[in-house]
Amino acid sequence: MQLTYLGHSAFLATIGTTKVLFDPFIRPNPLAKDIDVDAIEADYILLSHAHGDHIADAEEIAKRTGATILGIAEVAGHFGAKGIEVIGTNLGGKVALPFGTVHCVAAAHSSSFPDGSYGGVPMGFVITPTEGPTFYFAGDTALTYDLKLIGERHKLDFALLPIGDHYTMGLTDALVAADWVGAQKIIGMHYDTFPPLVIDHAAALAEATAAGKALHLLKIGETVTL
Numbered sequence: 001m002q003l004t005y006l007g008h009s010a011f012l013a014t015i016g017t018t019k020v021l022f023d024p025f026i027r028p029n030p031l032a033k034d035i036d037v038d039a040i041e042a043d044y045i046l047l048s049h050a051h052g053d054h055i056a057d058a059e060e061i062a063k064r065t066g067a068t069i070l071g072i073a074e075v076a077g078h079f080g081a082k083g084i085e086v087i088g089t090n091l092g093g094k095v096a097l098p099f100g101t102v103h104c105v106a107a108a109h110s111s112s113f114p115d116g117s118y119g120g121v122p123m124g125f126v127i128t129p130t131e132g133p134t135f136y137f138a139g140d141t142a143l144t145y146d147l148k149l150i151g152e153r154h155k156l157d158f159a160l161l162p163i164g165d166h167y168t169m170g171l172t173d174a175l176v177a178a179d180w181v182g183a184q185k186i187i188g189m190h191y192d193t194f195p196p197l198v199i200d201h202a203a204a205l206a207e208a209t210a211a212g213k214a215l216h217l218l219k220i221g222e223t224v225t226l
Contacts, residue, residue, distance in 0.1 A: 001132035001226050005218035007032035008053060009139070009189045011160065012040065015129045018099035021045045021067065022137055024057035029193060032220050037061065044097065047071035048139025049111035050078070050119025053193070059084065070095065070102065074120030078113065091123055100129035105150055107141035109168065126154050133157030133226050136181055140190060143173035151182035158226065159183035162190035163204065164197030171204050175211045185214045
């Protein structure tokens with residue numbers, strides 16, 4: 001499996017021959033100015049919640065590529081009304097797709113569309129692929145005991161966790177979350193994009209190492225093989 005970081009909480013996972021895009025927020029993100037949105041291919045777009053910094057490019061990319069959007073019922077309904085193929089889900093639901101299974105899990109956050117309308121509740125995703133590593137995409141969340149259920153139900157190879165603090169958990173809580181979900185390897189997200197989210201990279205890496213975790217802070221546009 002290959003994973004490309006597109007900035008903020010946006011990632012493109014290539015699982016076998018399937019391209020799965022998470023929470024695309026690229027054009028409005030000045031840190032991602034070198035990412036060519038027009039070149040992004042996707043078969044599925046997974047949206048954790050309705051906030052603008054997680055859905056900004058979803059409609060454009062879905063309409064260009066024909067990708068199916070998967071999200072909680074309210075998010076799916078929003079994009080379905082725009083003529084996009086959608087899969088509406090809810091907390092606890094599992095969806096079998098050609099690349100593997102998506103398990104929709106709880107997140108402790110809020111969710112509304114940019115116009116203020118109701119966006120359902122936020123969620124994260126545990127991806128169990130037909131080939132390659134099993135991983136958890138947390139979306140936006142605080143540290144919550146619900147995360148322990150993930151560790152009890154799944155065997156993860158890595159976790160994508162928000163670490164920027166302020167709007168989500170910060171690194172210290174994310175390290176606890178990693179213990180609870182059973183992930184030794186953490187790929188950080190939701191940091192540096194806005195002034196309140198700027199982190200000290202060296203200090204973050206040192207804190208993670210002291211906690212016995214492998215924290216990866218990918219460069220925007222960087223692709224890693226997992």
